[in-house]
Amino acid sequence: MEQLLLHLRNLGFTEMESKIMVELATKGQASGYEVAKQLGVSRSNVYAALQRLTQQGYVRCGEGEPARYSVLDPEELAAMISGRVQASLAYMESEMPRGGPVSPSFYNVEGDRNVLGALVRQLNLARQEIVVDVWREEASLLRNELEQAERRGVRLLWAFDGGNAATAPYPAWPPLGGELPRSGGRKFSFVIDRCWCMLGMRYEDGTAQAVVTEHPVLVELLLNHFTQEMVLFELEEDMGAELTKRYGERYSRIYSKYVLHDQAEEEPEEPDERAAGQLRSEDAAD
Template sequence: MDQLLQHLRSLGFTEMESKIMVELAAIGPSSGYEVAKRLGLSRSNVYAALQRLTQQGYLRCGDGEPSRYSVLEPGELSRMISGRVEASLRYVESEMPRGGPDARTFYNVEGERNVLDTLVRRLDGAVQEIVVDVWREEAALLRGELERAEERGVRLLWAIGGEAAAPAALPVWPPLGGGYGAEGAGPGRRFSFVIDRSWCMLGMRQEDGSAQAVVTEHRVLVELLLSHFMQELVLFGLQQDMGAELEERYGPRYRSIAEPYIGGDQ
């Protein structure tokens, strides 16, 4: 129930309007007095909300005394809301001023839901290419969107981490001075996306599901992520073709190469 009310509020209905619509959908045609009594709300406020919802077309008011109100069937209600939202979005897209400077700024996105929503919107708009560098856990969250992109003809380039990750993966840099930030928080799992070589997101997701990311269309970060992705693929290719020789010379996972730069105690 709480989740349904939350979604109705996100569509622009007030808390009272949301409760009234759910109540009418559950109980059926009712008078304003009955609705106010069941919800424990002020009759004057309920009557005002019923009038607004009726004028907007979401409720029907039957003849007779007292007037009895009923909400549209779920399918009809969702089509009405969808049509109005789409009409508003089309208007905003066509009329929103476009004269501002193209600053190519960086901005932060916090919270798993916000990060995923931002990614889904961009993945759905991808035209040519998506470069994905994630762990298996995060890849699973976006499987549907990525599959639909492939079906549209968008090229997907993958680098997947996890238990079966390639041994040529780059090392994790240890923190300077100890600690990764918040007390008790580990380094998490890094992820990055580059879409159409013009937009990118770089972020981190923790075991508890919390996430934060930086998003930009700045060319420098886009190119850095693409270079890092290419480097991982090159290292993976070298491991596949020359793994035995490299391990014989440098040791397992080639730690002797990285230790002078990142320290041996990880």
């Protein structure tokens, strides 16, 4: 029930209107007095809301005394709401003023729902290319949007981390001081049409944080990072045994060379196996 009321409010109905519509749908029809009594609210508020809903066409008022009200069938109600929303969206898109150029800015996005929502909207707008660097858990959440983009002819380049969230693919830089960084997260990045990017982290407790920007510097950094990752991946695939034989322990120490001294004293973990290439549905579903 709460979810239904939430979605009705998201569609523009007030809390009172939403409750009245659900009550009428449950009863079939009822008078304003009966609705007010069932909801435990004043009759004046109920009658005012019923008048608005009747004028908008969502509720019908029958003949008789007292008047009895009924809400449209769900299919008819959905069609009416959809038509009005689409008409408003089309008008807004065509008539909304378009100002001058805006300098690229960085925006913080908080919350798992907001982060995924921003990603879904942008993925649906992609026209030429999507560069994805995610863990498989995040890839599965966005599988539908990525597949739709590929069917539209969008070029899809991806790297899916195959390890578990507790193991970093590269040696982690320890903090210079203060509190330790939050652990248990999975980094991800998206670059869409080489002009929009998101860099963020999803945590095991269900929270998420991300930075969104169209600034060319960060776009270039993420694209360069992706390219270097893929080059290293293919080199290790083709020459892994030879690299180990030639460099021995030095090959693993190369990573620790560029990490602060307290981290370098530890034996770095080997990078987790990664997959790269054009998206395939069975890979994204893992």
